[in-house]
Amino acid sequence: MIGWGILVAVITALALAVFARRRELVSTRERLAERRTALERGTHKARLLYPQVDLTQCIGCGLCVAACPEEGVLEIVHGQALVVHGARCVGHGRCAPACPVGAIALTFADLNERRDLPVLSDKLESTATPGLFLAGEVTGFSLVRTAVAHGVAVADEAARRTLRSESVPDGVRDLIVVGAGPAGLACALQAKVRELDYVVLEQDELGGTVAKYPRRKLVMTQPVTLPLVGVLDRESYTKEELIETWRAAAHGQKLPIHTGVVLESVSRAADGLFTVRTNQGEWRARFVCLALGRRGTPNKLGVPGEERTKVLYSLLDAQSYQGRKILVVGGGDSAVEAALGLAEQPGNEVALSYRREHFSRLKPRNEARLNEALQRGQLAALMATEVQRIDEGEVVLRAKEGGAARELVLPNDEVFVFAGGAPPVTLLEKCGVSFDPAQRAATPPLAESGPGFARALAVALLLALGVLVWTLALHDYYGLPLVARIDSRWHAALRPTGAVGLPLGILATLLISFNLAYLMRRAEWLGPRWGSLQRWMTSHIVTGILALLAALLHSALAPRSTVGGHALAALAVLVATGAIGRYFYAFVPRAANGRELALEELHAQLAALSAEWDRGHRDFGERVRAAVAELTASGPWMGSFPRRLISLLASQGRLRQTLERLLRDGREAGLAADQLEQLAKLARRAHRAGLMAAHFEDLRALMASWRYFHRWVALFMVAILVAHIVIALRYADFGGSP
Ligand SMILES: Cc1cc2nc3c(=O)[nH]c(=O)nc-3n(C[C@H](O)[C@H](O)[C@H](O)COP(=O)(O)OP(=O)(O)OC[C@H]3O[C@@H](n4cnc5c(N)ncnc54)[C@H](O)[C@@H]3O)c2cc1C
Structure with missing residues (x-):
């Protein structure tokens, strides 16, 4: 009786296991296809922040995938988290704390290539100018919540140092905050809490980028505590709600915010005090917090006619435009959201011009809405087109078709340009902030917890x-x-x-x-x-x-x-x-410290290995290298667990036979024994690395199964x-x- 019970339990467990595994394999295949698409389009890489998964530690629980509010950034592939659409990461940073084993670190993508990120200490202080702080999106980290956290941290640091420093001449404030977006506002509120003598300078109005969002746009956020205001604990607010809360706080707390003041430069004297020059005079202070955002200056198209008043760089209220012929320029979410909002208004004829052939970094929701609108003929997408000239009643575009180009003339009343914002690099450099990647501290490697x-x-x-x-x-x-x-x-x-x-x-x-x-x-x-x-x-x-x-x-x-x-x-x-x-x-594939490698890293390792072949006997080394390359060049193994296993074992057998044959030939050709030994070692390493690169997914699939x-x-x-x-x-x- 018990024997039958066990048999039934075994069969049930087996059936369940096979069923669950099948489902997992189907979704893994889909996600790998997604990842291939992202690689082809170049959207696997992040623009700013990027979750780096330590595969050595990842247990594939999926909590990071569930925590990420953006769709498709992280997915579970082969039982572990993998970055699929890195470009969709906007730095919410929820994945890292959600990971129960600390396998995710948020890093900047390709830091060495970035010349638009300031070099800062962990206190957000310019390494080139002590006492000059940056806060919010100007540091490279986006999101309202991060901006608030930065603003508070800078005010706290300024207060801590003010307590320790000597008294200053009259007219010198403790802190000058430039920019009244969420970072500047939070810095000002915390400065008030810490009883600092401070002032806020803003070129425009309170609210920063958020104030420029379209009407009723939803701002997604995580619970955030604003000093003297309290916790904003909802997941989303309309732009109007946020701006109203911030205005009420600024007004209620009588924050010294001077609007219409444009920062021109900051200099630090030998006594360590700062002079802040603006279009409305000078201010002096012990510390300066630049919370300028990155979108202060929208990118321009640089075409004739762009100075016309009909060319705009933000859309506040789509309903104000009806019965108009409108061109929207750009391929990001802001451009698509604006084009969709305008296309919904009665009588509008909306065209969306994008210089690339595909939209590659849209949120899935925007992509789906756009496709629906295109199918309904609500708007036209002019792909691979660039604006050439903007005239009073028309715009001229250049359309690329294959190798050729042709002109496209569109009747036009308004042009909305969403080409991103230029980080104020020149201004910041003038103020004493370095952008030199060589000055940046190296990213610490992920802590390794190998298995021993x-x-x-x-x-x-x-x-x-x-x-x-x-x-x-x-x-x-x-x-x-x-x-x-x-x-x-x-x-x-x-x-x-x-x-x-x-x-x-x-x-x-x-x-x-x-x-x-x-x-x-x-x-x-x-x-x-x-x-x-x-x-x-x-x-x-x-x-x-x-x-x-x-x-x-x-x-x-x-x-x-x-x-x-x-x-x-x-x-x-x-x-x-x-x-x-x-x-x-x-x-x-693993790094020397045991961390599992991503495919991109593996290719780099393989390239580094190729230089070593010449150190052995040149001609014979080339023969061994070619033989190893041939052994690893076959396509993906495909198929099931047993087939992959057989392929792996067979590849090891083939390597052994090939090496035996080659070493025999080498000995007959009179090559020294130690040279042959070195070559054999290199051949084994190269074979393993080549095998890992050629069958990256197969090997991960084997491990997952x-x-x-x-x-x-x-x-x-x-x-x-x-x-x-x-x-x-x-x-x-x-x-x-x-
Ligand atoms: C379309 C869009 C959608 C977004 N959606 C979200 C979202 O849903 N959730 C979320 O958390 N984040 C979102 N963000 C990001 C978020 O808006 C920013 O990260 C945040 O506003 C940054 O705040 P900040 O204070 O650092 O900069 P900003 O808000 O940009 O404020 C900078 C301020 O500095 C002022 N300034 C600039 N230069 C000067 C100068 N020379 N002199 C004086 N003043 C100056 C500017 O006028 C501005 O008021 C979105 C951004 C965009 C563009």
């Missing part, structure tokens, strides 16, 4: 030897057939319920429980946070092997066809799959173990009878 296999295997080997010694010492008991053991003097102690056998069973159970605690350590929200993952992984391997040995001794080295025997068999399978996983692990299988076997083993314990407690004879 070597140590674990050494411990396991020692333990296995111990068991061997035990077995040999008691061979006159273990060597007996089961029925004959009853008469042995060792039986009372060594049988499963005996004085030694039972504690061994209990030990095996405890070890398995401890072994599973590793999973809880990986999913930190479930279990303890102490101890490095490396130690836990080592103990996972050691306790797994030790549990198997203890269970084997508990069964008196004679597992029976009982629930306990099945639990032991499942445990043995589990340990064996663990060992196989170790083999796959070696094929997952294995992880999946390993977990299901573990689950199954735990189920039978529980059944074994329950049955033993109910029916086993723990007394003296043999």
Whole structure:
């Protein structure tokens, strides 16, 4: 009866596992296709912030994917998080805190290429000019919440240093804040809390970029605390709600905000005091906070006629434009949202001009709305077109078609340009902010918590030897057939319920429980946070092997066809799959510190390796290199887990044969033994790297399938173990009878 129960449980578990895995594979295929599209369009890279996933640590729980408000930035692929549409990341920063194992770090993408990001200390202070701070989007970090956090941090730092510094001459303030967007406003409110003598200078009006959003635009945010105002705890506010709250705060707190004041330069004298020059005179202060945003100066098209009053760079209220012929220029979300808003107004004829052939960085919601509007003929999308001239009643565009170009003349009343904003680099440099990437501190590498296999295997080997010694010492008991053991003097102690056998069973159970605690350590929200993952992984391997040995001794080295025997068999399978996983692990590309590599990094490593071939015998080295390249050049393995596994094993076999042949040829050609050895080493490294690059997805898929299988076997083993314990407690004879 119990046997049938177990069979049904096995079949059900298998069916469930296969079903769930199939579903996962389908979605993995879809996401990989998405990633390929993103790579082709170049949208896999972020414009500013970028989540970097440490695959060594990622447990594929999907919490980061769920936490990200933008669609498609992160997806689960091969059981782990992968950045798919990096360009959609706007830096909400929710993924990193949502990750239970700290496997995500928010970084700037391609920092070395960026000449538009200021070089700042972690206190947001210009490294080139002490006392000059930046806050908000001008630092490169977007979002209202970040702007507020920056503003508060700068005011706090200024207050801390003001307390410590000497008194200053009359007329010198503690702090001058330039810009009254969310960063400047938060800085001003916190400066008031910290009782600083401060003033805010703003060229336009309170609210910054948010004040320029279209009417009723929803601003997505996370709970944010504004000093002296309190928590804004909703997920979204209309632009009008936010501006009204900010205006009420500025008015209620009587903030000294001077509007219509344009910053021209900042200089720091030898005494460390700043002079801030504006179109309305000079201000002096101990500290300056520049919260200028990045959109102060919209990018221009630089075409004749752009100075006409009908050319605008923001759209406040689409309803004000009706019955008009409108051209919207740009390919981002702002351009598409404006074009859609204008196209919905009665009588408007709206065309959207974009210089590229595809829209590549739109939010999925905007992309879908745009496609619907295009299908309905509500607006026209003029792809691969550029504005040439803007005349009074028309605009002239240049359309690229293949290699040729033709002119397109459109009747026109208004032009809206959404070509992004130029960060005020020149102004900031004049004020003492450096943008030189060489001055930037290197991004610290992600902390590595490798698994420490070597140590674990050494411990396991020692333990296995111990068991061997035990077995040999008691061979006159273990060597007996089961029925004959009853008469042995060792039986009372060594049988499963005996004085030694039972504690061994209990030990095996405890070890398995401890072994599973590793999973809880990986999913930190479930279990303890102490101890490095490396130690836990080592103990996972050691306790797994030790549990198997203890269970084997508990069964008196004679597992029976009982629930306990099945639990032991499942445990043995589990340990064996663990060992196989170790083999796959070696094929997952890793950096020297053990962190799993992304495909782009792997290609860079491969390119660096190619320089090493010339160090051996040149001609022969070239022959070996060509042979290795041929071995790794085949297309994706495709197919199922077994097929991928066979391909991996076969590729290793082919490498061995090829190397044997080549080394034999090398010896016959009279090459020195140490030179041949070096070449063989290089060939193995190159083959592994080439294999990893050519079969990146295959290898990750192999690892993912294995992880999946390993977990299901573990689950199954735990189920039978529980059944074994329950049955033993109910029916086993723990007394003296043999
Ligand atoms: C279309 C769009 C949609 C967005 N949606 C969201 C969203 O949903 N959620 C979200 O959190 N964020 C969103 N953002 C980003 C968010 O608006 C910005 O990150 C935030 O406004 C930055 O605040 P800030 O104070 O740093 O800069 P800003 O808001 O840009 O304020 C800078 C201020 O400095 C002033 N200034 C500039 N130069 C000078 C000068 N020389 N002299 C004097 N004053 C000067 C400007 O006039 C401006 O008032 C969006 C941005 C855009 C463009």
